Amino acid sequence: MTGHSHIPKVGTLVAVWAALVVLTGVTSAVSYIEMGEFNIIVALLIAVTKASLVVWIFMGVRFTTSLTKLFVVAGLVWLSILILLTYSDYSSRNWTYQAQPWSQGPGNGPATK
Amino acid sequence: MAETIVPVGEEPSAEATHLRHHFASPEQQMDAATLGMWTFLITEVLFFGGMFASYAVYRNIYPEAFASTSQYMNVILGGTNTAVLICSSLTMALSVRAAQLSQRKPLIWFLILTMIFGSIFLVIKGFEYHDKWVEGLVPGLHWGGYPEHPEFAHHAQILFFLYFCMTGMHALHMVVGLGLLTYLLVQGVRRVFHASYFAPVEMIGLYWHFVDIVWIFLFPLLYLIGHRR
Numbered sequence: 001m002t003g004h005s006h007i008p009k010v011g012t013l014v015a016v017w018a019a020l021v022v023l024t025g026v027t028s029a030v031s032y033i034e035m036g037e038f039n040i041i042v043a044l045l046i047a048v049t050k051a052s053l054v055v056w057i058f059m060g061v062r063f064t065t066s067l068t069k070l071f072v073v074a075g076l077v078w079l080s081i082l083i084l085l086t087y088s089d090y091s092s093r094n095w096t097y098q099a100q101p102w103s104q105g106p107g108n109g110p111a112t113k
Numbered sequence: 114m115a116e117t118i119v120p121v122g123e124e125p126s127a128e129a130t131h132l133r134h135h136f137a138s139p140e141q142q143m144d145a146a147t148l149g150m151w152t153f154l155i156t157e158v159l160f161f162g163g164m165f166a167s168y169a170v171y172r173n174i175y176p177e178a179f180a181s182t183s184q185y186m187n188v189i190l191g192g193t194n195t196a197v198l199i200c201s202s203l204t205m206a207l208s209v210r211a212a213q214l215s216q217r218k219p220l221i222w223f224l225i226l227t228m229i230f231g232s233i234f235l236v237i238k239g240f241e242y243h244d245k246w247v248e249g250l251v252p253g254l255h256w257g258g259y260p261e262h263p264e265f266a267h268h269a270q271i272l273f274f275l276y277f278c279m280t281g282m283h284a285l286h287m288v289v290g291l292g293l294l295t296y297l298l299v300q301g302v303r304r305v306f307h308a309s310y311f312a313p314v315e316m317i318g319l320y321w322h323f324v325d326i327v328w329i330f331l332f333p334l335l336y337l338i339g340h341r342r
Contacts, residue, residue, distance in 0.1 A: 051329050
């Protein structure tokens, strides 16, 4: 019940701003280094860090009620369901189907060759 | 209009705190507003999440075609816009702080600064859109056939379509945000906000920060990944 009255310090806000600017520079600089798959991982890690800073300090989730925190986390869980399940579906669609001894072919499960 | 400035040391009146009869206290009303705003923001997260999911799926299906588009993204302009939005988030947070402290003039100036940063973002975005149009990179309306990589001419359009959808929806949110800030500015000038009533400033601040977060993800995904190739 008490979070509404929290007044952030100017220093805290400016420090978060500085961190966000530095991280923007870092993510831009790192993107010029060829790291293969790690480029997207590093870029997303930095983006998640920046977003967490904004949510936690600028948006003041740190000082909100537990119920609000629960809602925020629930939203992120649903977002991960949306992206992870969709992505795993599409990225596994062209995996080859291997007929198993218990496969029965057309009309009763996936077709066998 | 009623004078709503609360004298120091006095309990603010129900009128000054805009307390509605179905809430027990201004604190409870504020907690309810915060929860409601976050519920709305979560629907926004999932709305943009659908576009991020399709981005992930299509980048996985056509990785080379998507990588080839990065050379047409202006990293300097995109990076500048990222910094501009981060600055606008700082001035927005300072606006909320000024309202919490009943500081009318800082509130007004930080709101104006936030609107200036937001407008700079949209102007830069407009220049980028113009470049895309001139280069014939607008699928459906002005597609130049992608002469540098004719083999990707079909699939690269998917990325540019996603680019215009995602940055376009983001820019639309910025325009809405500028409208909301205009409302805050008018109310701030009319002395509506003070230490006992600043919920609209804080809620619109949450919205503004959310729009910033969307761009924090759009910038690396659209501008940075694969641009060195």
